[in-house]
Amino acid sequence: MHRVVTMAAKDLRLLARDRMGLFFIVAFPVILGVGFGLIGASFAPGPSASNAMRVGVVDLDGTDLSRRFVTSLTNQGGIEVHAVGRQEAQDRVRTRDLAGFIVLPKDFGETAGIFWAAPPVIQLGVDPSRQAEAGMLQGFILQAMGELVQYRFADTGGMRQQLDKSAAKVEADAEMDAADRLLLKGFLQTASTFLGSFDQVMKQIDSGDGQGRPAMQLAKIEPVDVIRVQSPQGVLLSKIRSPWDISFPAAMMWGVMACVAGFAVSIVKERTEGTMLRLKIAPITRAQILGGKALACFLSVVGVIVFMTLLGVLLGLRPSRPAMLVLAGLSIAVGFVGLMMAMSVLGRTEQAVAGAAWAIIVVMCMFGGGMMPLAFLPRFMTTISHFSPVKWGILALEGAIWRDFSFPEMLLPCAVLLGIGGAGFAAGVTLLTRQDG
Amino acid sequence: MEPTVRRHTARVFQRAVDLCLALGSVSATYRTEKVPVTSNWTLAHAPGCDRVVAKAGWASIVAPTMIRASNVRKAYGATVAVDGASFDIPRGETFGLLGPNGAGKTTTIHLLVGVLKPDAGEIEIDGALDPTRPEVRRRIGIAPQSLALYDELTGEENLRFFGRLYGVNGPNLRDRVRWALEFVQLTEHGGRLVRTYSGGMQRRLNMACALLHEPAVILFDEPTVGVDPQSRNHIFDNIEALKAEGRTILYTTHYMEEAQRLCDRVAIMDHGKVLAMDTVDGLITRYGGRSVVTAELERPPDHPADLPGTLEGTSLRLDTDEPLEEVARLAAANVRFLTLRVDRPDLETVFLSLTGRSLRD
Numbered sequence: 001m002h003r004v005v006t007m008a009a010k011d012l013r014l015l016a017r018d019r020m021g022l023f024f025i026v027a028f029p030v031i032l033g034v035g036f037g038l039i040g041a042s043f044a045p046g047p048s049a050s051n052a053m054r055v056g057v058v059d060l061d062g063t064d065l066s067r068r069f070v071t072s073l074t075n076q077g078g079i080e081v082h083a084v085g086r087q088e089a090q091d092r093v094r095t096r097d098l099a100g101f102i103v104l105p106k107d108f109g110e111t112a113g114i115f116w117a118a119p120p121v122i123q124l125g126v127d128p129s130r131q132a133e134a135g136m137l138q139g140f141i142l143q144a145m146g147e148l149v150q151y152r153f154a155d156t157g158g159m160r161q162q163l164d165k166s167a168a169k170v171e172a173d174a175e176m177d178a179a180d181r182l183l184l185k186g187f188l189q190t191a192s193t194f195l196g197s198f199d200q201v202m203k204q205i206d207s208g209d210g211q212g213r214p215a216m217q218l219a220k221i222e223p224v225d226v227i228r229v230q231s232p233q234g235v236l237l238s239k240i241r242s243p244w245d246i247s248f249p250a251a252m253m254w255g256v257m258a259c260v261a262g263f264a265v266s267i268v269k270e271r272t273e274g275t276m277l278r279l280k281i282a283p284i285t286r287a288q289i290l291g292g293k294a295l296a297c298f299l300s301v302v303g304v305i306v307f308m309t310l311l312g313v314l315l316g317l318r319p320s321r322p323a324m325l326v327l328a329g330l331s332i333a334v335g336f337v338g339l340m341m342a343m344s345v346l347g348r349t350e351q352a353v354a355g356a357a358w359a360i361i362v363v364m365c366m367f368g369g370g371m372m373p374l375a376f377l378p379r380f381m382t383t384i385s386h387f388s389p390v391k392w393g394i395l396a397l398e399g400a401i402w403r404d405f406s407f408p409e410m411l412l413p414c415a416v417l418l419g420i421g422g423a424g425f426a427a428g429v430t431l432l433t434r435q436d437g
Numbered sequence: 438m439e440p441t442v443r444r445h446t447a448r449v450f451q452r453a454v455d456l457c458l459a460l461g462s463v464s465a466t467y468r469t470e471k472v473p474v475t476s477n478w479t480l481a482h483a484p485g486c487d488r489v490v491a492k493a494g495w496a497s498i499v500a501p502t503m504i505r506a507s508n509v510r511k512a513y514g515a516t517v518a519v520d521g522a523s524f525d526i527p528r529g530e531t532f533g534l535l536g537p538n539g540a541g542k543t544t545t546i547h548l549l550v551g552v553l554k555p556d557a558g559e560i561e562i563d564g565a566l567d568p569t570r571p572e573v574r575r576r577i578g579i580a581p582q583s584l585a586l587y588d589e590l591t592g593e594e595n596l597r598f599f600g601r602l603y604g605v606n607g608p609n610l611r612d613r614v615r616w617a618l619e620f621v622q623l624t625e626h627g628g629r630l631v632r633t634y635s636g637g638m639q640r641r642l643n644m645a646c647a648l649l650h651e652p653a654v655i656l657f658d659e660p661t662v663g664v665d666p667q668s669r670n671h672i673f674d675n676i677e678a679l680k681a682e683g684r685t686i687l688y689t690t691h692y693m694e695e696a697q698r699l700c701d702r703v704a705i706m707d708h709g710k711v712l713a714m715d716t717v718d719g720l721i722t723r724y725g726g727r728s729v730v731t732a733e734l735e736r737p738p739d740h741p742a743d744l745p746g747t748l749e750g751t752s753l754r755l756d757t758d759e760p761l762e763e764v765a766r767l768a769a770a771n772v773r774f775l776t777l778r779v780d781r782p783d784l785e786t787v788f789l790s791l792t793g794r795s796l797r798d
Contacts, residue, residue, distance in 0.1 A: 006601040010587070017589040017630075278585035278646070281550045282602040283571035 003284045007292020008299065011266060015300060024258035025300065029308055033251030034315070037243040052080040053133055055140075056089035056101035063109030068151060072144040073102075079140055093125055099133045100126035102141065113148030114162060156199040163192050242316040246373065248308055249397035253332075253370050253390050255304035260336050261357040263297040264343035267432070268353045290429055293344075294337050301333040305397075319401045324410050328396035335389055335417030341428025345435060364388045392416045500527035502561070503654050503685040504549060509558035511544055511709075518544040520709035521558070528653075529683040531676070533700030535690060535784060537794075541709035542689035543582055546658050549687070550577055563653055575603055578652030580644045582659045582689075588632035592623055592642050595631060596649055603650035617645040620678075622671055637668025644675060655679065656687045661695065673698065693784035703784065705791055712791045717784065724790045725782025728760035735773035744772070751775075 015021055057073070059066050074081045082098065089101035103123035111117040122141060126134035152159055167188045170181055267290075270276040279289050309317070309325065319325045346356035365371050367381055368390025374382050385391040396413040399405030504526040511519040519541045526532040534542045547553040549560055551568035559566060565573040586595050596614045600606075605613055618627045621641035631639060640660060647655055657676065661669045676699055679686060690696055696703045697717050704714040713720055734751040741748050745763065746755030757763045760779045767774075789795060 003602055006598065010590070010598045013594070014587060014589050273588075274581055274583040274585040275587060277552065277581050277583070278579070278599065279602070280552050281574060281577065281579050282599065283574040283604070284602050285571075 003288045004291040004295055007279075007284075007289060008295035011263070011293060011296035012299065014266070015262065015296070018262070021258070021262045025255050025262065025304055026307065028258060029251040029255035029304065030311060032254050033244065033248045033308060033312070036247035036251065037315070052078055053099045053136065054080045054082065054097065055137060056082045056084040056092060056098045058084060058086045058089050058101060058103040060106045061104050061108035065109035065112050065148060065151075066104045069104065069108070069112065069144050069148060072147045073140055076140055076143060079137075090125060093127050096127060098127075099130050100124060100137050102137075112145065113150075113152035117162075117166070153195075153198060154202070156195050156202070159195055160192065163188050163195070242318075244312045244315050244317040245398075245402045248312045248317055249394045249401060250370050250373075252305050252308045252397060253365070253368075253393050255308060256301050256332060256336050256393065257361045257365065257370075257390070259297055259300045259304060260340040260343065261354065261361060263293060263300070263340045264346075264357045265350050265354050267293055267341075267344035268347065269350050271348075272350060286433065287429075290341070290432065294341065294425070297337045297340050298333045301336055302329055305329040305332065317401065320404050321400045324400035324405055324407070325397070327410055327414055328393075328400045331396055331414035331417040331421075332393045334421035335393070335419075335424075336421070338421030338424025338426075338428070339389060340424070341432070342424040343428075345428055345431035348435070364390045367391070369394050389417065389420050392420075500529050501564075502526065503528045503563050504532075504687060505559070505561035506545070506549065507559045507561075509545070509548055509555045509560060511548055511553060511555050517709050519548060519555075522704075522706070522709070522711045523558075524704050524711060524714055526685060526687060528685050530701045531680050531686040531688060531699055533688045533690060533696040533703040534706055535693060535696045535700075535703050535788070536706035537691050540691075540706040542691075542706055543658055544709075545706070546579070546656050546687070546689060549656065550574070550579055575650065576653040577656065578647035578650065578654070579656040580647040580658065580660050582662060584639050584643050586631050586639060586643060586646070589630060591628050591630055592618065592634070592645075593627040595642065596627075596646060599646045600649045605650050613649050613651070617649050620648065621645045621675060635665070635668070637664045637671070640664050640668060641671060641675070644672065648679070654685045654687070658689050659691070660688075661690070661692070693788070697784055705784075705788055707788075707792050707794075713787070720784065720787045721782050724787040725784075726786060726790065727756045727758050728782065729780040730755040730757060730760050730763060730778070731780070732767075732777045733775040735775055738772065743770075 015025075055073075057070050059070065070081055070083070073079060082092075084092065084098075084101065086103065089098065089103075092098040093101055101124075103125075105120055105122070108120045108122075110120075112120050124134070124137065124141070126137065152162075167185065170176065170184045170188070173181070176184075270279065276289075280286070306329070309319065313319075343357045343360065344353060347353045365388075367377075367384045368374075368388030369377070369385060370390045374385055374391065374394075377385070392413040395403075396410065396417065399410055399413065502525045505524075507523050509519055509522045510517070522541070522545055524532070534540075534545060536542055544553065548555050549562065549568065551560075551574070560568055562568045562573050563576050567573065568577070587598070590598065593614055596617055597610060600610045600613055614627075615624075618624045621644055623638060623641055623645070626634065626638060631642065634642065640663075644657070644660060647657075660672055660676075664672065673695075676686065676688070680699070688696070688699060700717065702714065702716050703720060705712045705720070713724060715723065730746070730753075732753045732755075734753060737751055738744055738748070744753065744767070745757070746753055755763060760781065764777065764779070785795065
């Protein structure tokens with residue numbers, strides 16, 4: 001064991017002197033974790049301005065109704081409205097500064113919110129690469145228009161004027177079919193009667209219990225919080241307490257992968273630089289040589305996870321199950337040490353091993369949720385992700401940090417990682433022994 | 438009567454010498470040399486030896502065999518790298534493997550230390566047949582031809598790391614590191630990263646790593662390749678110092694000057710085979726041919742027929758085993774020289790006569 005520790009200490013010392021290696025093991029995960037944490041603040045509970053959809057509004061009408069529409073749009077949350085001219089709006093969408101723009105026509109205020117009149121034509125320009133947001137924007141517009149209908153009814157005086165205007169128009173229209181005229185006049189009269197009743201109810205409400213006027217809503221939507229848990233006392237306890245809960249597991253895995261690539265290269269480097277010959281001649285077994293490498297890699301992987309966890313805790317990360325985090329960290333370390341051993345035999349030169357290792361790492365991260373959360377990946381990629389050790393590593397870390405995995409739930413990712421470690425170690429040692437003759 | 442004294446101490450060795458004298462031994466063979474038996478012999482006069490075999494009129498100072506290769510063969514497919522090499526190296530001897538690049542010297546070293554397994558034949562290191570056993574490896578120190586150092590560690594850290602692998606620890610390790618750095622004259626540079634060393638310094642550190650654990654057998658595989666003259670001289674001094682301590686050294690080189698200067702015995706290798714093996718003088722005597730004296734005379738001799746060799750005008754060429762004596766005789770006969778040159782055969786000549794090629798071909 002003494003010799004294995006000596007080997008590991010030497011490798012860790014060499015790692016500490018390798019600035020580029022250290023950057024990828026320590027600094028790169030920090031940059032990723034903090035950077036994506038800041039970008040993905042939307043993962044955290046609570047409103048956030050940074051992730052709101054930026055939309056331009058070209059108000060050609062400039063009436064009270066059009067301004068009310070803009071206010072209503074702004075008040076919906078999740079949308080940031082910028083007053084712009086037509087050309088500017090188009091330019092800013094083209095340059096991706098805005099997700100889209102809305103043009104309110106000149107006569108917007110005349111018919112907006114009057115459901116029996118011809119609706120105003122609202123133009124909508126959207127970045128073609130952001131079609132999903134276009135759908136959301138249409139929803140926001142309809143919601144704002146619904147609020148204008150409510151406003152119209154609340155303004156009974158104005159509404160009555162509109163009704164009178166409409167009745168006069170119907171009366172004056174000589175070409176209108178007699179049956180249609182009768183039907184419309186009947187409707188306008190009924191509406192006028194309804195307005196009278198509505199006005200009375202509003203007055204009673206205003207002078208009554210002070211609860212205010214009822215809002216007109218087509219449906220009441222109640223969001224279900226999937227990232228919080230309710231305590232027995234009915235208090236909502238947050239599972240995801242910070243954006244770091246999401247960004248740090250992936251960042252940790254990048255640090256782990258950098259360790260793996262670094263140590264895989266270090267094995268082939270011993271051979272190309274001749275030190276392996278001296279090691280093989282020394283009174284130390286091949287198992288001790290490889291054991292030393294494995295121990296150094298294991299310690300550096302554990303070091304990365306501990307360091308990132310501590311940094312995360314400083315920033316606000318609160319692992320819900322620290323014991324499970326220890327289990328996840330150890331399983332990841334074992335699994336990826338095995339992978340390191342397997343990767344170290346991918347070539348006979350440092351360049352070959354480094355190139356192959358990073359190529360595999362990038363693919364594993366791409367399919368395993370290391371680059372983008374699995375939730376955003378297409379279905380076929382999430383299926384493939386089962387074959388990526390990165391996916392199991394992230395799942396184990398998330399399970400301990402915010403998914404609140406119980407021990408049985410942790411067993412699956414941890415067992416997969418341990419299995420990968422065992423298989424990788426066996427394959428690596430066998431091939432290394434064969435390569436060395 | 439053939440008494441054998443098998444002890445390492447100076448006292449018992451002295452007793453053996455007394456016994457030789459009592460038996461009337463007047464000369465002894467020490468390694469390959471004949472030496473007179475004298476009453477003031479001590480172990481210091483016979484480094485590496487632990488045994489005196491004496492009988493009336495004759496004695497032999499014997500050292501145990503530290504390295505033995507018997508009919509060792511190693512092939513890579515159709516290429517035979519080592520072809521039936523055999524040699525014994527007794528304790529205290531500096532043995533040279535001389536041959537051009539590709540002769541099989543490095544493969545032989547790798548076979549000796551167990552990095553490669555021979556296809557046939559036997560290797561014995563200090564009496565042990567399996568050189569891969571840890572206790573055998575502890576007795577071996579090697580300075581490989583390609584530098585085997587960690588560039589990003591300091592010289593001291595390299596030494597400490599390799600020392601620990603050989604079981605040297607604690608204060609002993611500290612002392613040995615200090616000794617090793619001093620021995621290769623790198624004390625002032627021990628704290629510097631190896632990548633900042635010159636090629637010669639790296640070679641010397643490579644050598645120090647081989648010596649740290651006080652091995653009984655030291656293998657130097659072309660230790661002066663790519664080294665500046667100053668570092669080369671340092672290395673020669675170091676090897677001579679080790680030699681004086683009675684260490685057993687196997688030294689491979691393709692520079693015949695090095696083999697001539699450092700080695701007690703030399704094996705000439707080519708195409709994996711040991712072509713000849715003896716002391717440098719022995720090889721030269723057997724395979725080197727005669728010395729050649731060439732001279733330009735002041736004037737044509739009065740009796741050319743009396744002169745040895747061949748004479749063309751005033752140019753004289755003489756092949757002889759005793760060049761200096763011949764020159765002295767000519768001078769005594771009043772022959773005056775304008776120029777005089779004596780070409781003694783050397784290992785280069787030996788190699789040429791054995792292979793038909795030059796060492797540098």
